[in-house]
Each structure stands twice: as structure tokens, then as C-alpha cells.
Amino acid sequence: MRKRTTAATAAFAVIAATAGVATATALPATAGPSGPAAVTAAAGNDGRVKNVIYLLGDGMGRTHVDAARLRYYGAAGRLAMEQMPVVGQNQTYSVEKNSGQPGAADFKPNFVTDSASAATAWASGVKTYNAALGVDAKGTSVPTVMEMAKQAGYATGNVSTAEITDATPAGQMSHALARGCQGPSYSAASCQDTTVTGQPLPTTDVRVTPIAKQIARNGTADVILGGGLSRFDGADEQALREQGYQVLGSVASQTVATRTDLEKSSGAKVFGLFNRGNLTIEKFKRENPSAPQAAEPSLPEMTSKAISLLDGGKNAGNGFYLQVEGALIDKRSHANDAAQTLEETKAFDDAVKVALDFAKRDGHTLVIVTADHECAGFNIIEKGTFTNAEAAAPPTNVDSGNTANNSSTVRASGNTKDATRSTGPINGSGAGNTKNFAPATFRTADDPAGVQDGSTDASLWLTYLSGNHTGADVPVYGYGPGSQKLAGTIDNTDLFDIVGSALRLS
């Protein structure tokens, strides 16, 4: 009798305990970020975000991506960013000075943004005027997501191929009425904006403090890599060291850091600037391997090192937020140099691959790739054709079959090449003509061997519309938990919410 009871009791206990454990196993491991995970558990991701890597191709429009793909991988190929599972597009407009936010009665949009207002949009979630950093259109300072992440305990990093005081990196770690207030010195003309503030602000106000001074003292970014050494001085270096930064090179003596310095760097906080101005384009470094500039690290190298510093050592376990900017896409698009633009886009995509490789290994990283605006109206034209800029007159605009379709100022003829404005591919037979509007031509992986860049046989024909920004939407790519929020058409201010939500900051 007793043994029967004991046996039954034991059997029942095992069954009940098994049911309890099964119940526990069926429940999710954690209350993760809002929305379902974009990658299945089989891919090593259970929906939790520990890190966000935000990569920004400055000036990188849709055609920049297309052209780089065709150039380096052919029509059937894909850039690394194009292999990310989530695709969307990003509206980039800014607003006028003193404008309200969208929906407000005093809302005044500006259809073409600059890098500063775009950076403020994704860093702080507000529309602002061109040139403003970390302030809204009425001049009020607003927190950045990097500040919030830092104060929440994440490690933070800011990497750029531009001066680190330039708009895109500065948008995360400074507050300035005017992006021109970069340093090393304050000046009223470059730092004040009485159109916004009414009266000049006292020079103790952060909004008129040179950006370099802010970066050197606010500790917002733990890892800072890029250019712009001439914006900083010896007092800034002292301030950095007092906060525990490892300073590569020497700010006081204006000695730039090198790739070797970067490779040797360690610790939780690293400050490394590799040029007194912007970093050098990849094309020059590739063609001049013995030049001093060849000692500058590339964007993929800086990205890789930043990730290792933020994810390891004293930062291990904290999680991190890293912004990476490929700045020279924009700067060389302003110059209408397609060859340089292509190589900078490729370098940026290589940095994207570094981030994706880490994210796939890590399993808890959201990767976002986008741009602030398109630059210069980059476009692919049909082989053998010509652009308006090369033409003697605009195209004809009549419809002889139905004259009701004619445009109002009739052009019955036109659209012929002007020999003085089109003297052959600008990277080929027309290279010596500084007033040449002809396209640049490039071979691709689909061209037969022997086809040269600059020849009319090359299949990729690239042109620019102007030397300035355009108002086109730009692409967005996403990978990792929460990335599905990037799909479709979003506004650049939405990126602040998406990153903040992923890191549980808002």
C-alpha cells in the first residue's frame, strides 16, 4: 500500500514538474524591443538589441548605389548594403529658420536639406534649418540619441572620413546654431545667428561654443575617429586626456595619427584624427601608396576598430551605439568627380560589410544604412547619348500627332550636342577641357576585357546635374531586430525614434 502510494506520487510529481518546465520554455526569453524581430531565431537573433550601428553615406542617393553596384559587381551583382533584408526610402526635407515642426501653424519646409539639419533630424528627432546642429528651428537645444545612449550606459562611437567637427558627426555630439562654428576659435560671424535668437547669445552659451571645444569636453562619444585635427588645440588635448581618452598622434603639435596608431589603440575611450582636414580619398591613396596620406586608415578599417573598442575591453557587455559616415561621397559629388565618387561609395559599402559581419556574429545588433540627402543629381545615362548640359538647346517639346500635348513655350527643334560643351568623356578624350560637360564613362564587370574607363565603349555612363544637393528621397537599408520599421517611406526624423526604441531610450 505504502509503496503503491509512493510510486504514484513520484510519477505524478514528474509529470507535473515536466508540465511546469514546458510552460516556462514556451514563453519568450525576454520582453524585447517593440515589434517582432526581423530575423528569425535560426539566424542567431532572438529580438533583443544590444547594439546599433548607423552608417551614413553622405550625399548617397539612389544612383550612387546603382552606379557603384554596376561598376564593381555588374548588373547581376549586389553591394553589401543591397543584401540587407529591409529596404525603404527616407524623406530628407528641412525647414526654414524659426519654423515650427510639421503640422504646426508656422511650419515652413525647405525641400533641400544640408548635412547639418539632416543630422539633427535623425540624431534629435526634430526638423530644423540648414546649418543647425542639435537645435530645433527656433534655436532650442535638443538632446541627441548619442547623448542619451551614453547617459544610459551604452558605449558610443563616432567615425567619419570628414573633419570630426563637420555636420554629420557633430550632429550627434554638439549643439550649435551654425555648423560653421567649428573651431579652433570662436567668431561672432561663424557662431552667432541673430535671425534665430534675436540678440547675440553670451559666449558662455553652448550653442555658440566652437564645436571642437564641445567635442573635447562633453564626453558624448567614447571613440572618435576621423579628420579635422586643425580644429583642435593643446587645451582640447588636455581636456580629452583628463577624461581618460587615449589621444592618438598629438593635437598640441598638430601631428596627425596614423593607421598604425589606430591598430595599436586600446581602452574604452580613443580620440584619433588622421588628417588636419578631411581624410584623403581612396583613389589618391590607392594611386599613391608612398604618399603620407596613404598612412590614413580607410573607413572600413576605422569601422572595424571602433567596433572592437566599443564591444570589447572595458566596454564589454555594455552595448554600444556607433555612427559611421562615408563623407567623401558627398564632397566628391560636389566636385562632379565620378571616379572618386564611385571609390568612396565602394569604401562606404565595405564599411557596411564590416558592420554586417559583426551583426551576424553578434546576433543582437541593429544595422541601419542610409544617407542625409542626394548630392549633385548623379545619374546614369544611356551609352552613346548626351545630357542637357552638353546640348545647344533643350529637347523638343511638341507632339505633332496631337498638338494639344505641346508644351507652352514651343520648341520645335533642339537637343543637339554643342561641340564646345561636350568634347568627349570627361575622364577620357575630353579630360583636358575644364568646361566639358560630357559624362564620365566606366567599364563594368559586364564589359569585355580591354574596354577602358573613359572610352565610348565602356558601358557605364555617369553624369551630374549640378554641384549642389538635391531634394530626392534617399535609400534606407536595415538588418537586425527592429529593422522592419525602416521599410517603406519614412521621414528622417523617424530614424531617431527607431534607434531610440531599439536601445530602449524612448
Next chain:
Amino acid sequence: MTTIDASGPLPRRALRALAALGALAVVFGICLAAVRLTHHGPNDPSSSGAAQGARPLPRAAAAPVTSLPGLAAPTGDPELPSLAGLHPRRGAAVQAAGPFDDRLTLADLRFDGKAVHASARVTSDVSDVLEFASRAGFYDASGRLVATATYTYHLDEEHPDAHAETPGGIPSEVKVFSIAVPAEARGSAVSAAVGVTVLVNE
């Protein structure tokens, strides 16, 4: 030898014991689930690295960083220290060293007794010049610095022609400027030096 007889109903006391044990096991399972729901694993930023110990949950910061302890506020526009070390000869206009000399070339320097004139061509960048400032020093016959003055340029994005060339077909990356001799030095200034103190491209 005692045999186990599993046939027949269990006594009431045994049934109560079984029920209690079963309930305990289910409660155990529920507690295990609760622990999994709330446990902060190694990938949660609120958990610590082994070296740091436990840390509180992250809190969103709502305030921007606006305090920069230890930074002395400037009292005015930047000086150009190199002006003090120059002693140009009578009638000369020379370049004074500045922080952006590797980004531009100064040319066409001349002093006409009333002002110093020059042109600065930015060579490091082709995007619009957002900010430009040059500082001039004026010297007497003994080469002593007697006065300074500044030229500033600021790209006004609100101006409809903000990105257009300046009159005369001068591209935006070239700044042609003149800096007049201040009133206190008129009559004594016989030479000048000029350097660039502010330069920002878009």
C-alpha cells in the same frame, strides 16, 4: 516478501499528498518562466561586465549636454598671433601664418596705404565656403604693429543667391577681400600682413 499492488483506488490521504505535490511542481514551472522573462542576460546593457558588478536599468536622458566645465568663454573674435612677429618693409603686404594655410592659397597681396587687398583660393574643398575670416595687421615705419582689423564672410543660406557666383564670375571658392586701415593707424601705417583665421566649407 512485500509486493507492490497497484490495483484499486488510492486512499484519500495519499490523494491529497499527490495533489499538493503536483501543485507545487506547477508553481515551480511558473516561477521558472517568470525568471526567464525578467532575467537581464549578458546582452542587456543594464547587466554588467564581470569586472563592474550590477548596474541599474538604463534611463533615457532628456536633457542635452550644455555644460562644459573648465572652458573659458571667449571675449571676442580670434586674433592672429603670427602678426606680432612680422615686420614687413615699407609698402609691402605679406602673408601671416594661420591655422588653415594648408587649405588655401593667398595671392594678389598688395597694400596701397589705405587698405590691404588679397584673394584667397580654397584648395582643399570644392563645396561652398560657409565661413571665412581674415585678420590684417598694419605696421609703422619701424615695423611695429600699430593696428589690426578683420574681414568676414558668412554664407547666408536664406539669401536667394546664396550659392551663386559673386559678381565678375568669381567662383564661390575664391574670396577677394580688402581690409581698410583703422582710423587710429591712418598716416602711420606703411605696410601690412594678412592671414586667415576662420575657414569652413560645406
